[in-house]
Amino acid sequence: MVYDLxxxxxxxxxxxxxxxxxxxxxxxxMVEKNxxxxxxxxxxxxxxxxxxxxxxxxxxxxxxEALRERWIxxxxxxxxxxxxxxxxxxxxxxxxxxxxxxxxxxxYDWLAGKYxxxxxxxxxxxxxxxxxxxxxxxxxxxxxxxxxAQMDDRALVLDxxxxxxxxxxxxxxxxxxxxFIKENGRVTGAAVRRPxxxxxxxxxxxxxxxxxxxxxxxxxxxxTSSSDVVRLTKGVHLIYPARLAKEALLVAARHDRRIFxxxxxxxxxxxxxxxxxxxRENPDQVSVEEKDISYLLEETRRxxxxxxxxxxxxxxxxxxxxxxxxxxxxxxRVSREHSILETASGLILVIGGKYTTxxxxxxxxxxxxxxxxxxxxxxxSKNQRS
Numbered sequence: 001m002v003y004d005l006x007x008x009x010x011x012x013x014x015x016x017x018x019x020x021x022x023x024x025x026x027x028x029x030m031v032e033k034n035x036x037x038x039x040x041x042x043x044x045x046x047x048x049x050x051x052x053x054x055x056x057x058x059x060x061x062x063x064x065e066a067l068r069e070r071w072i073x074x075x076x077x078x079x080x081x082x083x084x085x086x087x088x089x090x091x092x093x094x095x096x097x098x099x100x101x102x103x104x105x106x107x108y109d110w111l112a113g114k115y116x117x118x119x120x121x122x123x124x125x126x127x128x129x130x131x132x133x134x135x136x137x138x139x140x141x142x143x144x145x146x147x148x149a150q151m152d153d154r155a156l157v158l159d160x161x162x163x164x165x166x167x168x169x170x171x172x173x174x175x176x177x178x179x180f181i182k183e184n185g186r187v188t189g190a191a192v193r194r195p196x197x198x199x200x201x202x203x204x205x206x207x208x209x210x211x212x213x214x215x216x217x218x219x220x221x222x223x224t225s226s227s228d229v230v231r232l233t234k235g236v237h238l239i240y241p242a243r244l245a246k247e248a249l250l251v252a253a254r255h256d257r258r259i260f261x262x263x264x265x266x267x268x269x270x271x272x273x274x275x276x277x278x279x280r281e282n283p284d285q286v287s288v289e290e291k292d293i294s295y296l297l298e299e300t301r302r303x304x305x306x307x308x309x310x311x312x313x314x315x316x317x318x319x320x321x322x323x324x325x326x327x328x329x330x331x332x333r334v335s336r337e338h339s340i341l342e343t344a345s346g347l348i349l350v351i352g353g354k355y356t357t358x359x360x361x362x363x364x365x366x367x368x369x370x371x372x373x374x375x376x377x378x379x380x381s382k383n384q385r386s
Contacts, residue, residue, distance in 0.1 A: 003029045003170075005369065006190060006204035008177055008218065010034075011041035012153070013210035013350050015160035016362040020375055022167035024366075029202055030161075030169060031192055033176035033214075037157035039283075040212045041355070043320025045237065045261055045274055048073055048081050048356045049148040052108050052250070053259050062337055063111050066356040070149050071115035076379045080159065083117045084150040084263070086248045089128050089303075092139040095257055105146040118147035132245050134304050150248075150263070153355065163380055180207075180222055186346045187222070206369045210350040210361075213283035213321035222347050229341060229351055230323040232283065236292035237273030239316040244270045244304055253299045260299060272296050279321055288317040325352040340368045 007018045010032025018030035032038075050067035051059070073081040088105075090098040105120035121144065128143040129135060165171050174195050181189035181201060189203035209218050212230075219226040249262040258276055265271040275292050297309050309315075325339055338353030338361050348369055353361045359375060366372040 001027075001203070003027045003202065003204040004206065005029070006031070006202055006207045007210065008190070008207065009210040009212065009214075010036040010157070010161065010171070010173060011039055011210065011212060012037070012157050012160070012355060012358045013041075013212070013353070013361055013365075014208075015157050015164060016358050017208055017210055017350070017365050018169050018171065019160045019164040019167065020362050020372075021366055021370075022164050022169040023376070023381065024370075024372060026370070028164065028167075028169040029204065030164060030171045031175040031177065031190075031202070032171075032173045034174065036161050036171075036173050037154045039214075040320045040322065041157050042154040043235070043237075043318050044153045044355055045235075046150055046153055046263070046265065046271060047084075047148060047261070048151040050108065050112065050356070051354065052104060052146065052148070055104050055107060059337070060111060062354075062357075063108070065360060066354065067112040067115050069356050069359060071112075071117070072359075072377075072379065073151070074117065074149055077156070077159070080156045081149050081151045083147055084248055085118065085145055085147055086250050087123065087128065087131060087143055087145050088250045089132070089135060089143040090141045091136075092141060094252055096252055098141045098143075101144045105144045108146055116147075117149065120147075121145040131247060132249070134244070134306050136303055136305050145247075151355075159380065177218070177221065180345070180347065182345060185344070206348065207346070208348045208350065208365050208369060210365070212323040213286075215323055215349055215351060217283070219343060219347070219349065222343050222345055226343070228326065229349060231326045232279040233322045233324060234277050234279040234286060234292075234319055235274035235322060236288050236296065236317065236319045237271055238293065238296050239265065239318075240270040240272060240309065241268070241314050241316075242270065243268055244300070244307060249303070251299070251303055253295075254302060255295060255299065260296070262300060262303065272300055276322075283321055286319050286321055288319045292319070293317060323352065338364070340364050342368065 004026040005028045007014045007030040022028040050063050123143040125142050175192045177190045178193050179191040180187045193199045215230045216228040263271040339351045341349045363375045
């Protein structure tokens with residue numbers, strides 16, 4: 001059998017590409033070398049957000065796009081994506097002053113337009129302290145409140161995997177690409193291997209790789225002389241087994257001035273993160289280091305000085321990798337926009353991007369491969385599971 005499309009990668013990008021291609025009538029096969037949603041797609045901050053911090057980089061197009069996608073998910077998959085209020089407390093000496101934060105949430109809501117989730121608020125010092133008991137009061141100037149959304153990232157990926165299968169796609173986990181099959185220098189398929197040692201070939205007219213942190217490894221399989229296509233940065237999160245606050249916080253770290261989150265999670269936990277440091281090792285070996293934990297705990301203690309966070313045996317951790325476009329500069333300032341690349345052999349790669357705009361990336365990848373210009377407005381059709 002020759003498929004119309006072979007999708008490599010079973011995260012949010014790969015699963016949505018496979019789903020939408022199969023839904024459009026193409027014969028699709030998707031392979032994932034581990035469990036579906038086992039990589040970056042389940043190691044996120046669990047936020048489907050517009051990217052308020054991108055205002056500093058004037059990435060207004062990316063923000064508008066993300067805000068629209070956020071709204072679509074809130075409307076269509078409320079079981080996976082829910083509104084979430086954020087408070088930004090502002091202290092004396094913060095690089096981002098109170099007037100800057102007020103201007104930021106005004107602009108954020110303006111860019112959202114009709115896709116706004118909830119109206120921002122300007123909060124006095126007393127109002128912030130009343131909403132966030134235990135917050136450090138010394139030097140607090142006031143704050144702002146705005147809305148974004150929280151998601152179940154892994155469940156959303158699995159929804160797309162099931163939807164792809166329901167539309168007729170073959171979806172295979174624990175199936176690793178070991179080599180590409182080529183005719184006249186063009187990729188026409190892939191040799192794959194299962195954990196049992198079984199090997200076989202999959203042939204397809206087009207191949208799209210949406211493997212995130214493993215993109216560099218895959219292009220080297222395609223061509224050993226290829227240059228790297230992504231810059232990897234590591235993001236570490238802590239899950240603390242108690243609620244630190246009823247509402248989410250966006251806070252500027254004093255250590256490196258990057259933004260991190262303190263977010264209510266599940267029934268009674270708190271998600272704290274994330275770090276953003278370059279990672280140059282094997283993506284299969286990403287791990288949480290002591291310095292990552294210390295950084296997050298130190299910054300959290302600074303915000304909530306009265307809360308004991310020393311008992312590390314009760315703290316769960318996870319680490320994920322961001323596959324960013326290759327640019328120089330501080331990791332947190334590298335663009336979260338995406339790109340569709342094609343190698344000399346015809347292998348199509350989805351590079352960069354952010355979780356919120358995965359549908360846009362799927363559309364652009366399928367447009368590149370098959371000329372599909374638009375995706376259906378609804379995420380899942382009525383006869384599919386969601």
